Amino acid sequence: MSRVVLVTGGSRGIGLATAKRFAELGDKVAVTYNSTPPSGDFVAVQCDVTKQADVDRAFDEIEAQLGPVEVLVSNAGVTKDGLLLRMKENDFAEVIDANLTGAFRVCKRATQSMLRARKGRMILVSSVVGLLGQAGQANYAASKAGLVGFARSLARELGSRSITVNVVAPGPVDTDMTRTLGEEKLKAFAELVPLGRIASPEEIAGVIAFLASADAAYITGAVIPVDGGLGMGH
Amino acid sequence: MSQEIFDRFTKCAVKMLSVDAAKVTREARFKEDLEADSLDLVEFVMELESEFGIEVPEQELEGITTVGQAFDLISSKTK
DSSP states (O other): OOOEEEESSOSSHHHHHHHHHHHHTTOEEEEEESSSOOOSSSEEEEOOTTOHHHHHHHHHHHHHHTOSOSEEEEOOOOOOOOOGGGOOHHHHHHHHIIIIIHHHHHHHHHHHHHHHHTOEEEEEEOOTHHHHOOTTOHHHHHHHHHHHHHHHHHHHHHGGGTEEEEEEEEOSBSSHHHHTTOHHHHHHHHHHSTTSSOBOHHHHHHHHHHHTSGGGTTOOSOEEEESTTTTTTO | OOHHHHHHHHHHHHHHHOOOGGGOOTTOBTTTTSOOOHHHHHHHHHHHHHHHTOOOOGGGGTTOOBHHHHHHHHHHHOO
16 A cells, blocks of 8 residues: 555554554554664654654654655553552653643644645544543543544544544553553453453554555544443443 | 735745635635635645744734735734
8 A cells, every 4th residue: 555654652562563564554654662662664763752853853754764644643652550649740741741742743743744635544542441431540541531532623623634533442452551550450451351351452453554544534533442342331 | 015925925825725826816815715714724824934934823813814914914024
């Protein structure tokens, strides 16, 4: 297909699996990473999405090497878990800055060239906890819920230019981020999932790739759960 | 009215609004005559900002519906 695809937070987990999937499809793929550069069939650019200058530099580099971004996967995210009473304001602000404002920074930058092209796909990686809530993750859940309103507003603003904006809401996925929960908690989590297991990153990547495909041209402003049934009804 | 500034203004309009230069007259209304929607206008203003090296705050754009009004605003900032 050979579109220019950018995946933020592509050094591991869902982002890395997504970058690999697009590369397999024959697209020109770039990933951003914060600390550890991944290796694979793609261009890797260092970028801290909490810094506007980093985002601008990363886009400049990618545009120079591959061309304007046609598919954006906003995936970079962090957690700083803790119960509300123990959560410092800074822990809250930092998670919002990376997960929600970070998406704002990259989507805004990508919009420039998508508007000119009169087409584009943006896929934002949210989480089942955005709508379900999760004790100990008030900051993370707020940031992930925020992505829904953000994406749907963009879907309305940019729809007339054939730019679609959608959200993927994964449940528990086998990544470094969820492994920090610990084996026991993860097992308990899996038992809550109707499908009885956690997802592989590739299972999320497949849905992201679908939302970027020709078959998904008429889908915008949607929140697609990929959660084994965990979030049903939300 | 400086013709040079109006020519540069028109060039931006032609590029961002995809209209003939002949349609860019002082009386022309953006929505009705040039068929520009809100997104076109945002892109047009950003193009003008970079063409003239100026900044146009959102609130100053309120109430502007014609080419003449927009041109007066831009030229007042290019002095």
